Amino acid sequence: MAIHELKINGNRQSVDVDDDTPLLWVLRDEMNLVGTKYGCGIGQCGACTVHIDGVATRSCLTTVSSIGDKAITTIEGLSADGKHPLQEAWKSCDVPQCGYCQSGQIMTAAAYLEKNPNPSSDEIRQAMHGNICRCGSYNSIQKAVETAAKS
Amino acid sequence: MPSTPKNTISRRSFFKTSALASGGILIGISFLNSCAPSTEVPVDIADITFNDFNAFIRISNDGKITIFSPNPEIGQGVKTTLPMLIAEELDVAWDNVFVEQGKLDVDNFQNQFAGGSNGVRMAWLPLREAGATARMMLMQAAANRWGVEVGECSTSEGIITNAKGEKLGYGEVVLEAAKLEAPTEISLKDPADFKIIGQEIGNVDVEKIAQGKPLFGLDFKREGMVYAVVMRPPAFGQTLVDFDDSETRTVSGVLDVIRFEDKIAVVGKNTWSAMKGKRKLKANWSEASPAESSEGHDQALFALLDGSQFETMRMDGDVKTAFAEADQVIERTYESPFLPHNCMEPMNFFADVTADKVDLVGPIQTPKGTAYEIAEALGRDMSTVNMDMTRMGGGFGRRLYGDFAMEAAQISNLAKKPVKVVYTREDDMTAGMYRPAVKYRIAASIKDGAITGYHLKEAAVNGNMYSLIPNFFPAGSIDNYQVDVASFDSNITTAAWRAPYTNFHAVAEQSFFDEVANALNQDPVQLRLDLINKAKGTLDPLRTYDPDRLIGVINLVTEKSDWGKKKEGVFQGFASYYCHNTHVAEVAEVVMRDGKPFVQKVTCAVDCGVVVNPLGAMNQVQGGIIDGIGHAMFGEFGFENGRPTTDNFHAYNLIRMNDTPQVDVHFVKNDIAPTGLGEPSLPPVGAAVANAIHAATGVRVSKIPFAKNMNPEVLA
Numbered sequence: 055m056a057i058h059e060l061k062i063n064g065n066r067q068s069v070d071v072d073d074d075t076p077l078l079w080v081l082r083d084e085m086n087l088v089g090t091k092y093g094c095g096i097g098q099c100g101a102c103t104v105h106i107d108g109v110a111t112r113s114c115l116t117t118v119s120s121i122g123d124k125a126i127t128t129i130e131g132l133s134a135d136g137k138h139p140l141q142e143a144w145k146s147c148d149v150p151q152c153g154y155c156q157s158g159q160i161m162t163a164a165a166y167l168e169k170n171p172n173p174s175s176d177e178i179r180q181a182m183h184g185n186i187c188r189c190g191s192y193n194s195i196q197k198a199v200e201t202a203a204k205s
Numbered sequence: 206m207p208s209t210p211k212n213t214i215s216r217r218s219f220f221k222t223s224a225l226a227s228g229g230i231l232i233g234i235s236f237l238n239s240c241a242p243s244t245e246v247p248v249d250i251a252d253i254t255f256n257d258f259n260a261f262i263r264i265s266n267d268g269k270i271t272i273f274s275p276n277p278e279i280g281q282g283v284k285t286t287l288p289m290l291i292a293e294e295l296d297v298a299w300d301n302v303f304v305e306q307g308k309l310d311v312d313n314f315q316n317q318f319a320g321g322s323n324g325v326r327m328a329w330l331p332l333r334e335a336g337a338t339a340r341m342m343l344m345q346a347a348a349n350r351w352g353v354e355v356g357e358c359s360t361s362e363g364i365i366t367n368a369k370g371e372k373l374g375y376g377e378v379v380l381e382a383a384k385l386e387a388p389t390e391i392s393l394k395d396p397a398d399f400k401i402i403g404q405e406i407g408n409v410d411v412e413k414i415a416q417g418k419p420l421f422g423l424d425f426k427r428e429g430m431v432y433a434v435v436m437r438p439p440a441f442g443q444t445l446v447d448f449d450d451s452e453t454r455t456v457s458g459v460l461d462v463i464r465f466e467d468k469i470a471v472v473g474k475n476t477w478s479a480m481k482g483k484r485k486l487k488a489n490w491s492e493a494s495p496a497e498s499s500e501g502h503d504q505a506l507f508a509l510l511d512g513s514q515f516e517t518m519r520m521d522g523d524v525k526t527a528f529a530e531a532d533q534v535i536e537r538t539y540e541s542p543f544l545p546h547n548c549m550e551p552m553n554f555f556a557d558v559t560a561d562k563v564d565l566v567g568p569i570q571t572p573k574g575t576a577y578e579i580a581e582a583l584g585r586d587m588s589t590v591n592m593d594m595t596r597m598g599g600g601f602g603r604r605l606y607g608d609f610a611m612e613a614a615q616i617s618n619l620a621k622k623p624v625k626v627v628y629t630r631e632d633d634m635t636a637g638m639y640r641p642a643v644k645y646r647i648a649a650s651i652k653d654g655a656i657t658g659y660h661l662k663e664a665a666v667n668g669n670m671y672s673l674i675p676n677f678f679p680a681g682s683i684d685n686y687q688v689d690v691a692s693f694d695s696n697i698t699t700a701a702w703r704a705p706y707t708n709f710h711a712v713a714e715q716s717f718f719d720e721v722a723n724a725l726n727q728d729p730v731q732l733r734l735d736l737i738n739k740a741k742g743t744l745d746p747l748r749t750y751d752p753d754r755l756i757g758v759i760n761l762v763t764e765k766s767d768w769g770k771k772k773e774g775v776f777q778g779f780a781s782y783y784c785h786n787t788h789v790a791e792v793a794e795v796v797m798r799d800g801k802p803f804v805q806k807v808t809c810a811v812d813c814g815v816v817v818n819p820l821g822a823m824n825q826v827q828g829g830i831i832d833g834i835g836h837a838m839f840g841e842f843g844f845e846n847g848r849p850t851t852d853n854f855h856a857y858n859l860i861r862m863n864d865t866p867q868v869d870v871h872f873v874k875n876d877i878a879p880t881g882l883g884e885p886s887l888p889p890v891g892a893a894v895a896n897a898i899h900a901a902t903g904v905r906v907s908k909i910p911f912a913k914n915m916n917p918e919v920l921a
Contacts, residue, residue: 055457072457075477083475089417091547091598092476094630097503101549129417141415148407148778148820151828152280153414154421154549154598164429179863186854188549188599189280190831191824192865 059116062087062129072199073119080104080118081128087127089157094188100185103158104128111166129157132164140164144200151189163199173203214869221366225702227668245546255385259315262291262339263305268363270297276324277570278410279600280828282821283324284410285333290325291819292905294336294393297375298362309572309592319570319597320605320701322785322881330393331879337391338381346382356546368797379642395745396815396876405820408527410596422553422568422595422835423627428541430555430623431460433616434479435488436469437636440493440847441697445469448488448690456482463619470616476627483629483724493847494776499542499642501614502666502844506644509664510538515689519675519747522685524650527658531650532689535724539647539713540908543842546847547859550598551633556613556622558583563590563614568597568604575607579614601832602701606638631852639842641666641695645713649721650685656721656736658685661714667699668692676716677783697844704830704884707784709909711888712837712895715780716907719896729779729896730763750783757873758790758810765871766792766808775805778896780889786880788812791830793829793866793893795901802898802915805832809886811870822882827840827868829886835860837891838912858910885907 058129059068062085068076069084076095081087084143090113093101104113106128107111132138140160143149150156159182166181178199187195263274272288281756286306309317316327340360347365350373354515357368365373375382396402413420438445448469450462458478463470469486473479509515528534554567556579565583569592576592577583597604613626628636643665650658659679662672668690703709722729735757742753759781762768764848768777772849774796781790794806816822841851841856851857895906898915908914 060612071475071477074481079475079477082424083477086426087417088419091421091549092423093553094854096630096853096855096859099549112211114883126547136416144415145407145411148405148410148411148417148824150280150411151282152597152599153410157417160415173567179865182862184550184861185303186859186861187822187857188601188832189548190828190865192831192860192862193827193868194824196862 057117060118060126061123062126063128064182069118072146073117075118076114077104077116077117077118077121078113078158081113087128087130091154091158093155095156100162101156101158103161103185105161105165108165110162129161132153132160138164139202139205140167142196143198143205145184147194147201148196149191149194153193155185155187159187159195163202166185167199167203171185171203173199175200215375233659236510252558262295262335263573264375264379268374268376269303269768269828270295270306270363270375273305275307275317276328277317277572277594277597278306279319279570279597279604281825282320282408282818284596285406286325286818286821287328288408288409288786289401290328290332291624293334293399294333295340295360299401302868304434306594306596308474308594309576311587318574319600320602322787322884325882326786326878326880334391341388341391342382342385343375343378345380345385345388346910347889349381349750350378356803363858366423366863369451376512384385402817403819404813405819407820420554420596421550422566422596422764423550423598425555425566425595425625427557427623428695430625431472431474432476432479433470433472433613433618433620433624434476434483434629435612435626435628435632435633436471436488436734437491438467439635440490440496441637441844442493442495442497442847443467443490446489448486452485453482461620464485465615465619468612470612472620472622473626479627479629480629481613491866495696496847497697499843499850500779502642502695505644506664506666508545508664509693509905510646512691515662515691518670518672518688518690519680520660520687520788521680522617524658524660524685524687525652525708527652527685528660531652531657533651533724534648534653535721536648537905537907539645539709539716540642540853541643541709541712542840543642543697543699543844544702544836544840545634545842545857546599546601546638547634547857548599548601548602548603551628551630552603552609552611552636553625553627554610555623555625555821556610556617558614558618561589565591565610565614566593566595567610567613568595569596569610569709570604571607577606579611581610583614583618583705584868601703601751602705607700608638630854631718634852634857635849637698638700639834640705641669641699643669643709644845645710647713647717651725654725656683659683660687661689662806663688663690664693664694665690666693666697670710673749674706674710676745676748676749677857678740679736681743681745681748682851693761703829704784704887707782707888709888711780711782711784712891713915715889715892716895716905717784719778719892719899720905728769730759733781734759750788754788754812754873755781755783756790758812761810761871761873762790762792762808765810765869766794776897776901778893778898778900780892780896782885784888785884787882787885789885791886791889791893793890794898795894797895797901802901804894804897806867806869807834807893808869809871809888810873811886812873812875813882813885814875814879816872817879819872822872825882826870826886829866829884831860831891832866833887833890834866834894835864837894837909839910841910841913843868857915
């Protein structure tokens with residue numbers, strides 16, 4: 055166990071966990087930020103995606119000791135009021151079915167749109183390829199990302 | 206079942222109808238001192254008679270409505286759709302409705318489960334009646350206050366108006382209404398007057414989902430809760446001999462190691478410590494007996510197909526003679542492996558078993574059955590068991606089985622603590638409950654250019670034929686017709702998987718008819734229409750589908766997909782099917798991408814009767830199609846020496862965005878009572894894809910996963 059000081063959603067918070075604890079479980083179990091989801095634990099499904107210094111990152115493979123002073127943004131910190139263009143598009147396009155993978159989808163899309171604000175449909179499909187939606191809401195995800203990019 | 210525009214029923218028959226269809230639905234009215242439901246303060250309701258209310262509705266004094274959705278939400282949308290039915294007949298504005306998940310209530314709800322595409326179908330009348338009953342009582346209360354006849358009153362968006370134009374809000378009369386006798390007669394709205402049913406209503410949880418708010422079982426926490434990760438036998442047919450937990454107990458955060466049955470629970474203060482602790486656990490297991498393998502399953506199923514140990518499910522005419530006299534016999538075998546459910550939210554459940562109560566919280570499709578099983582296992586009375594349902598990160602049939610909830614209860618009972626059992630993805634994929642492997646062999650006899658005989662044989666692990674399938678299309682269309690089944694008993698646990706039984710039967714049957722059409726040099730759509738028209742002329746009491754409705758979706762999909770109009774480089778495949786009371790027809794379009802067939806578009810026509818929520822309905826149909834394509838193309842799961850050979854998504858391909866077609870959905874418009882949508886779009890799409898792949902490449906794919914079993918030389 056060791057004290058780790060983390061910058062999460064603009065706040066500095068310290069947590070006493072083993073060095074090898076994945077950020078995912080720090081967020082979920084220690085910080086009560088459960089919007090970041092566990093899906094596979096091996097970086098294959100994207101449900102646990104957060105931003106670290108703006109880069110979409112799999113929190114299940116990121117140990118707490120590897121983060122240092124970098125800024126972590128989770129779905130809870132994506133916007134102050136829940137009105138990020140992607141969150142708005144998610145509502146207007148009624149994307150979720152079960153909803154479990156969706157915060158990871160939104161976080162992947164948010165980091166991507168920062169890099170490429172005007173993507174083509176094909177570029178969106180490539181960019182979102184790492185995030186699994188078991189319900190198959192992909193058509194609506196694509197539409198929502200396109201909608202957010204236009205707004 | 207036709208809809209009932211003016212359904213006037215006596216009070217006695219109302220309760221009877223409810224009990225038969227979806228259960229007596231209790232109305233619970235909580236009398237509120239404040240406006241917002243989130244800050245409501247229930248007042249003393251001890252002296253108020255509830256028994257004549259019939260829905261789970263709360264009305265605050267400012268007219269805000271809370272509707273409890275009785276059924277578990279797995280992503281099929283019932284948490285939005287079922288309250289719409291109540292709100293419609295209650296006649297309130299949807300914007301004023303708050304929806305909450307109801308808990309298990311065995312006294313006042315029936316059919317509290319998610320499965321079989323039954324949610325809307327079973328709730329259609331009872332929940333509307335519940336809303337209408339409450340509306341009548343509210344109107345009566347207002348009429349009493351005004352001293353007028355209730356017949357002079359009308360409602361709109363939660364406001365009651367009398368002949369003089371005076372108005373009272375529901376919230377103003379709710380206390381008086383709750384004391385009234387329930388009406389002896391109620392009327393349901395004419396579908397033409399629907400204001401909510403048929404509107405595009407967004408998912409009631411979308412705001413919380415988009416902001417990552419806690420909703421799911423894995424998100425649930427309670428003070429003092431510990432986490433348990435369980436080691437189970439790695440192979441089917443094994444038992445636990447002994448284990449060494451000395452290293453596990455050195456892992457920081459590990460609190461306890463508990464053996465139960467042939468399993469070992471590592472209890473930790475958080476998820477990670479329990480997961481880590483399990484990795485350090487050393488266990489000895491017995492030899493798997495029998496130790497099954499995919500190779501063995503294949504041999505056993507082929508032996509069954511080749512043998513004569515069948516049970517005949519339906520026999521018309523004499524297929525033997527038809528085949529003997531045929532000009533040509535077409536025979537093809539279709540194969541599907543085991544498939545795991547792979548819900549994105551791994552199995553998990555919370556249990557707090559104390560001396561006097563059992564508290565259960567989590568994602569479960571069968572809250573009632575699971576609560577009863579746990580009560581029985583623990584020797585408790587059901588009255589001491591509480592079951593709260595969380596939103597589920599997918600179900601697909603896996604969460605019909607409460608084994609993981611039982612584990613949570615067992616561990617909590619032994620640990621004397623509130624416990625959350627959490628499956629790792631590896632646990633989730635390897636612990637059991639799979640869509641069983643199945644093979645179909647279908648043969649047709651052709652004489653003078655017509656189909657004279659049809660013989661379907663099924664060989665499945667742990668039996669896989671639903672009793673109605675023998676009466677599906679093409680039963681009644683072909684004079685000599687036979688359906689036979691044979692089963693291989695396996696120690697691998699098998700389970701319902703989205704559209705159980707039909708999910709691969711449709712692929713086999715609808716691929717086969719494409720092949721028959723090719724052999725006869727006929728248009729595949731016309732071949733189906735001719736067969737259905739033949740069935741239409743007969744009076745087969747066993748026939749399950751409605752020929753006119755099946756023809757309706759076929760005509761709609763051929764129109765919307767431009768069926769048969771050649772487009773350069775685009776190849777179409779057709780399939781139609783009826784299951785879960787819903788008629789579906791689909792056209793898949795395949796193009797060659799990087800030398801391989803890629804499904805770029807699917808057009809789908811659906812007849813599910815009234816579409817209660819077009820947004821949710823479209824999501825279900827799209828999802829079913831994409832799910833069906835994903836598993837047909839990539840689904841692969843096997844066993845060696847009793848052990849699953851795949852345990853996570855590095856080796857198990859679920860469909861991803863860039864493999865996904867655009868799905869274009871069209872609903873037949875009618876006023877027929879609604880049927881299910883969670884499953885029916887899935888089964889036929891594998892066939893539509895296989896048929897389109899054949900059109901594109903000349904290759905027939907008859908074995909899942911298609912992506913692996915398409916002949917690479919032909920595709921090169």
